[in-house]
Amino acid sequence: MVDNGARYRVAWRSAVVVLTTVGVLAAFLFVGLSSIVVAFLMGGIMVGSVQLSVGLAQERQAPELVRSVVRWAVRAGFVVVAICGYATATGTATLALLLLIGATSPPAIRWLYPNLADPAAAPAEPRPVETIVVEAEPPKQKRRRRKRVEPEPASPEPEVSPPPAPVVxxxxxxxxxxxxxxxxxxxxxxxxxxxxxxxxxxxxxxxxxxxxxxxxxxxxxxxxxxxxxxxxxxxxxxxxxxxxxxx
Missing domain, CATH: 1.10.287 (Helix Hairpins)
Structure with missing residues (x-):
């Protein structure tokens, strides 16, 4: 079940990469170069700013934060350019494509089908109850005297230290x-x-x-x-x- 989920994530990301590549090519065919540059910068700056704010709030290290901001900014730039390419080539059908990508994303699948995403959430099949038969021992003729067990002295309870006084x-x-x-x-x-x-x-x-x-x-x-x-x-x-x- 877990392997199927991992394979699905890889397949979904590969499909998104292919669709983004096709959209970027369509943008170069139907959209001017200046518009492509503007769309790339707008998408990259917006997503990069959000990623930078999140990283600063989490106090991440500077090298890791820079790599994360650049990576997400480049991805967002290409996605915005691809959306412009699809919008110019197909018109309103672009909205249906975006809804389809969002509905088939791994987070959406986990939300719609939690049992498929988490094998532990699926109800387990009841196991058959084994019946154990215990044979009764024959009564013994002689009883052994039981040793008298002296009760152990109760250990003193540890002293509980009072809570520290509040500091003004x-x-x-x-x-x-x-x-x-x-x-x-x-x-x-x-x-x-x-x-x-x-x-x-x-x-x-x-x-x-x-x-x-x-x-x-x-x-x-x-x-x-x-x-x-x-x-x-x-x-x-x-x-x-x-x-x-x-x-």
Missing amino acids: LTELSEEELCLAWRRSFTELEHCTTDAQRLEVAARRTAVLDELERRDPKAFAEWLDSGPRAAGDPSKFFTPRTNHGEPD
Whole structure:
């Protein structure tokens, strides 16, 4: 079942590549070169911008992000040129072709036929229940004396440490807030449950709000620098803490 799905994806992509190639050739026959260049740039810039925004939001590495943006921009450019070629050659039939490609795409097939896409979702056939016959043992004439088992002493329950007292962010210095931001990222990586992750995420949000309230200008400069989730904002806030005060 999985092999059939993989083969279908390869076949669908191959068909899309062939249709795109035919559409590009039709564009060169029926559309001017200047219009082709404009269509290619429009499609590439639009899709490339979206891919760039998604990559920046996911904090992907620069080389990988550049390759992904260029790859999707080139694909989108050729697809837009092919659509222009089909629209010029066949007119409104292009819309039917696009709907057919979308309806036969692997995501659409998985949505329409989930059992075909996921073999585990198909109901399993019930297995026959085996009947096991246990023969009764003959009664023994002599009974063995059972040893008296002394109950083991109950182990003392571990002492439960009280939960840490909540930290009042307004009482922390900017340097301590920056340190709390960095430590919360390490705590987030070691979380094992969704409840723990939500708690740490709420504390990180509260730290950001407090930093912005303390020094909106430094907070804006930090955001403009493209910070990472584990970044250290102290270089933007700490120098301003003692500004104007004697050493």
